Amino acid sequence: MNVYKAHIVHPHTQIPLIAYFNERDGYVTFEKDEAVLNILYELKNDLEQDKYFQVNLEQASNICLTQYPVEDLSEAVLFLTKLGLSADDVEFKQMILH
Incomplete structure (x- = not known):
């Protein structure tokens, strides 16, 4: 099974996410990219109380509930550009699964 992942920032909510593409x-x-979120929380102590950020975090949670069908890796990148990301900002790396 070929699985790829890319670390992105959602262009509308500014929430760090990990996008996965399952080729099979x-x-x-x-x-949600919890590692990056934890770093952000450490850097800005009041971020957890920031209502705007929390609303965006909730909206980002909704995108995580659905699988989005695509044909191949290039279509996965195209899908992300339709969300508002630049293709230059999307770098999928193949994951090694055992």
Whole structure:
């Protein structure tokens, strides 16, 4: 199974996400990048209380609930550009799974 991942920042909510592309199943999925979120919380102590940020975080959570069908890796990048990302900002790296 070939799985690729890319670290991105959602262009509308500014929430760090990880985009996964599963080549076998043909889906793009998302999860919040918890490692980056923890760093942001450490750098800005009041971020957890920031209502605007929390609303955006909730909106980003919604995108993580769905699988988005795509044909191949280039279509996965195209899908992300339709969300508002620049293709230059999307770098999928193949994951090694055992």
